[in-house]
Amino acid sequence: MSTLESWLLPDGIEEVLPRQAARVERARRQVLDLFAAWGYEFVVTPHIEFLDSLLTGVGQELALRTFSVTDPLSGQLMGFRADITPQVARMDAHSLRREGPSRLCYAGSVVHARPRALSTSRSPIQLGAELYGDASLAADIEVISLMLETLQQARIADVHLDLGHVGVFRGLAKAASLSPLAEEQLFAALQRKAVSDVAELTADLPAELADMLKALCGLCGGPEVLEKARAALIAAPRSVRDALEDLQNLADVLGRRYPDIPVYFDLSELRGYNYHTGVVFAAFVPGVGQSIAQGGRYDDIGAVFGRSRPATGFSTDLKTLVNLGAADELISRTAIWAPADDDAALWQTICTLRAQGETVIQALTGQTLADAPAGCDRHLQLTGGQWTTEQI
Numbered sequence: 001m002s003t004l005e006s007w008l009l010p011d012g013i014e015e016v017l018p019r020q021a022a023r024v025e026r027a028r029r030q031v032l033d034l035f036a037a038w039g040y041e042f043v044v045t046p047h048i049e050f051l052d053s054l055l056t057g058v059g060q061e062l063a064l065r066t067f068s069v070t071d072p073l074s075g076q077l078m079g080f081r082a083d084i085t086p087q088v089a090r091m092d093a094h095s096l097r098r099e100g101p102s103r104l105c106y107a108g109s110v111v112h113a114r115p116r117a118l119s120t121s122r123s124p125i126q127l128g129a130e131l132y133g134d135a136s137l138a139a140d141i142e143v144i145s146l147m148l149e150t151l152q153q154a155r156i157a158d159v160h161l162d163l164g165h166v167g168v169f170r171g172l173a174k175a176a177s178l179s180p181l182a183e184e185q186l187f188a189a190l191q192r193k194a195v196s197d198v199a200e201l202t203a204d205l206p207a208e209l210a211d212m213l214k215a216l217c218g219l220c221g222g223p224e225v226l227e228k229a230r231a232a233l234i235a236a237p238r239s240v241r242d243a244l245e246d247l248q249n250l251a252d253v254l255g256r257r258y259p260d261i262p263v264y265f266d267l268s269e270l271r272g273y274n275y276h277t278g279v280v281f282a283a284f285v286p287g288v289g290q291s292i293a294q295g296g297r298y299d300d301i302g303a304v305f306g307r308s309r310p311a312t313g314f315s316t317d318l319k320t321l322v323n324l325g326a327a328d329e330l331i332s333r334t335a336i337w338a339p340a341d342d343d344a345a346l347w348q349t350i351c352t353l354r355a356q357g358e359t360v361i362q363a364l365t366g367q368t369l370a371d372a373p374a375g376c377d378r379h380l381q382l383t384g385g386q387w388t389t390e391q392i
Helices: 020-036 062-064 083-094 138-153 166-175 180-193 195-201 206-219 224-232 236-258 300-306 318-326 344-354
Strands: 048-050 066-069 077-080 101-109 125-132 161-165 261-267 281-284 293-297 311-316 335-338 359-362 376-384 386-391
Touching: 020 101, 020 138, 020 281, 020 318, 048 224, 083 101, 083 180, 083 293, 083 300, 083 311, 125 138, 125 318, 138 281, 138 293, 161 166, 161 236, 166 180, 166 206, 166 236, 180 195, 195 206, 195 236, 206 224, 224 236, 224 261, 236 261, 236 281, 236 311, 281 311, 281 318, 293 300, 335 344, 344 359
Parallel strands: 161 261, 335 359, 335 376
Antiparallel strands: 048 077, 066 077, 101 125, 125 311, 161 281, 281 293, 293 311, 376 386
């Protein structure tokens, strides 16, 4: 490797320099304090573990984003975590094994073999919250509310909320007795909102079912969409109508709590279809091509770890929150310059000042007051046998 190449980083991998790192760390602490105030307990998951465990119960998309290496001790494949959520689900199902609701949160670096989009980082700092053990709509409302509070704390403007429910398409697909291949093809066509493709793929179905599946492409927009959906899907299975009712109740509660946040519905948006089992949601802001926070219900993931529990949660990228937020710039921290002296009294004075929250930078051999770095507005000076602070 040439000298020029030795300091280059791979595409999508970035370093965080001191000033930005201070803002990121400040935001991390604030978010974790917010989570704690809601009763969410902080957990730390491994950066690397056996690949089979890391990818158990998750979709192919995550497998494609996961770096794998061979463990020199066991000879088994290991993976660097690309998503912390499945690891936390394992903790709840296998390690904690609690009864009743369990609230867990996390914040840590992940690495992606492939970015979510061309312009996104491959080394985000993922933070999120998960609520296990409660299948009610109240749990989904709590998690979405916590996500919106997190964005408000970061002072991100012009947020709008996207709501969907995978149960709508899943219920119609089950009623149509679609083969796995046909269901996958129809799912892909709906994601593209390719009306002609959907019509072609449903041509052999009973007319009523075909019409309802085709209607999904156009069921996107504001609150009026739910009324249109109830009319268009009036003959749908009970599970589909229950999903629509859940979305209505969810929107009603969130509308009262956050009247200034617009809500958008998309019944053909099936992000995480092979992973989620109910309500799915995401937060968007103008000028950013994809969601800045997202989540949903994923009730079945714990089964592969020996204990199936209801689950709902959300995640976001801490660096995205810091970059998009309008939070105040980090307050400049002033410092005290101490001379290069081994005097015991000086050392005790330095320790006392640091314990009081002051930043004290002690000179190294040969340095003088003229070498004090920017930010030092005071210095320690021996006066009358006492070390005292003086303005520079």
